[in-house]
Amino acid sequence: MAPFVLFPGRHHLLTRFQADYLLRLAEDGSTIVWAVTSANHENTKRNPVPYHRREAAIERFSVLTGLRSVVVPIFDTAPTDAFAEVTLKTIAVATGLDLTPGNTLVACSTPQVVKLYERLGFPIAWAEAALPVQPERPWDVLLRLSQGDDTWRELAHPATIDVFERYRLVDTVRTVINDPIIGDEGGLTATRDYRTYVEAFTVAAERKWAAVRQYVQPGRIVDIGCGAGSVLELADREPGLHESDLIGVEIARHLYQECLHKKDQGVFRNANVYFYQRNVLGGAIFDDRSVDTTLTFALTHEIWSYGERRAAVLQFARRIFDHTAPGGVWINSDVCGPGDRDRPVLLRLTRDDGANPATPRTDLAGLPPAEVKAYVEGLSTRARLDQFAVDFAFPFSYDPVGDDTVRLDQASAMDYLTRKDYTDNWLSETQEQFCGLSFTDWTALLTEAGFEIDPASAPIRNDWVIDNRIAPVAALTDLDGTPLPWPTTHLLTVARRPHNG
Template sequence: MIALMAPFVLFPGRHHLLTRFQADYLRRLAGGGSTIVWAVTSANHENTKRNPVPYHRREAAIERFSVLTGLRSLVVPIFDTAPTDAFAEVTLKTITVATGLDLTPADTLVACSTPQVAKLYERLGFPIDWAEADPAEPAAPERPWDVLLRLSRGDDTWRDLAHPATIDVLERYRLIDTVRTVINDPIIGDEGGLTATRDYRTYVEAFTVAAQREWAAVRQYVQPGRIVDIGCGAGSVLELADREPGLHESDLIGVEIARHLYQECLHKKDQGVFRNANVYFYQRNVLGGAIFADRSVDTTLTFALTHEIWSYGDRRESVLQFARRIHAHTVPGGVWINSDVCGPGDPQRPVLLRLTRDDGANPSVARTDLADLPPSEVKTYVESLSTRARLDQFAVDFAFPFTYEPVDDRTVRIDQASAMDYLNRKDYVDNWLSETKEQFCGLSFADWTALLTEIGFDIDPASAPIRNDWVIDNRIAPVASLSDLDGKPLPWPATHLLAVARRQRNG
């Protein structure tokens, strides 16, 4: 520890958990009257593996910590930015804007235990005190993140290391189970999304374009009351529900797992997009636990969601678990409306798939290194391939292995579900490495009917498999054809489904 008394101690970090060591350390470092400036990084992130606690709860714990320790503190939120070597400068400027303080090496000591962060401040001339990483300490104490991981594992010894201020805030706001769920969630990524390769800008645009069509298809089945859109994306469908006179007294609730999309929903609400005062958004993963009380939701909407649960979870078991949660929170007589992709009725049927080779390049082998390339290069390369060559690339990148046998330079023998998975995905070059992690044809309409019936839902007659003829006519048929093994042309199978599932009134 540096034997230096500075007017300010800058303490950057995510500060999800405060420790007893930090209390003793900061008393020794700043107990003579220094002001601790807590630069709380990733302040705009929550409900992610790296940032499971929202900023306002972290701030509450720091303020309580300061009262209990008798230390003078200033707490400043630092929003996340793209990786940059100038992050120390960004942090210092943010502190100046928020507090009016212009911290300099002459009046500020930086307390830090992360070498990469310390180097950024050392480069600016700031003296560094190493906190948990102090080489003078005979035994390095556990860092706050390690204590948080103890909590996530259910190891109750975290309480022996955490400061009472943190324990109090986590208990009062029931965050202990939330932290465990988020950190241990097998589906949510480190930054609160399903996949790190997804370009959410294009998804926001796609949601906006599709919302009118989706709402028109389901509006007549929506029951007023508590209406929940799970996987609400950027909130586009709820915008349309908000404009319905018959739903003006309903609660409109959006649930979104992806941080980027959730933040877009909050931005829309802040901008006054919604007229209904009872519009709410949650960033949650419904597989991690119940969000709504049993028998409390009148209508649940899911659009293009369930195939993601299938793909990133444990296939049918994860979809079954998800469906059970929806059944549990649905009021008797309430409805779940699910619109998504689906597989053909005879998924394992062997077929002949003929693909054009004249619309792009035809390399002799598919590449195996796309994951190492920037997204723009992946897009450029895949876009350059012919429809036939793109199948070979799809087979390499697709997370659900399948086999196919070349018959000639344009035709392959393949099962019908894998053929349709490729044909429905071949044009998604903007998010190729993300899309190839998802399976569209895991469940057929018959599979869905069996699953929903197993849970206890009644299947409304409006439920049906659907073929998107626009996609067939404009994207698939011009470059592909499907036939049986004798060469007889086959009709294109269903590509989507609409499932209207009702909970029995006495169920």
């Protein structure tokens, strides 16, 4: 028997079958080398358990079974056929072990992974796949857990059960895997270019902070959907907040990691700066009545868009109300629909600023992002509306009235006009609705959640966007041709939890 058994995998859950199987493979004293892949991922549907908890379960597993183990974290790389080589080199650097086909047996049941090691000449033990009646694989058992099927405990090894119970991972796994908002890799959408978003957050941070600073209460300050942490950087510089806790919460793994990088680099002077990769809709993060100020910027329309519309936003508002201290505040800045959302209007759009194909394309989802960007940017403002209607996740109807004018509802008109220039992330932006709620709708929703609305709350029209992006290529009129003023594009709400609430 080979002195080493290489056991690659994500290893979120360990099974009783694995214990029996590895004991047979290592009966002559072989060392099990656990290559834990996706070690830098957590809180995603594919990787719901953080590496350090997986490592703890493996070590516990080794003690209970008597197996000699070495555990090595393997970080994700871009997809590559050389991943087996990358794994072997990582193990060599981390442990000094030189695993070769002459001294190592690879235990794996995933055909795609097996091929990578077979190509290098390693002998293979096929684990579950070697049996005529295959036992459930670890991921299948984890799915049982996520679905509330308690029989997962009969298949999972006691080491996993112990770690899951001690660290309350059962609820975490169920929440993350069943979450309708978090994507497989811990983001909202697979088409989003996070580099562009980091740049946008940085540019807009000072404007956002200036708009809300006067309403921020010292104490425990939480920025939900904090992006790359740019607003918290500005809060960190405020002398009046130097004794406050500054806490960032971000779903997207790419942005969360950027926050941690900034903290590691010493960007923040306040020692009490913390970041969490969490989804507030998935469950309470903070104790009830424990947060003095909650900040959200350009977040709630995403909750509306990727969740169950108003019900998701109301649930989010109630979560925030629960964790807000009496007298505390939730400050929300986001896009907003017009006051009269359903009003029929005429929208005239320029046709001479780009191409006007006979029909919109239906295949953009299969193209590289750069090609999508180039195509959409090449369309006229009028033709871009037709493309938007195809790609937009919230269907709307419109009727042509001549070559350059359409009849549609005011909310759909503004959803297009406020999105038409977002070509860098076109397929991501068209999955989000900006005009789902008007300011009146927001007032009713916040009141229903238990908040009192501060007089500072108001609908806002971004005149720069109107003057520079919309008015030069579009005109909005009533059905009789009477020009209409451009409606609300954004809002600021300052919602307070009553002192006796």
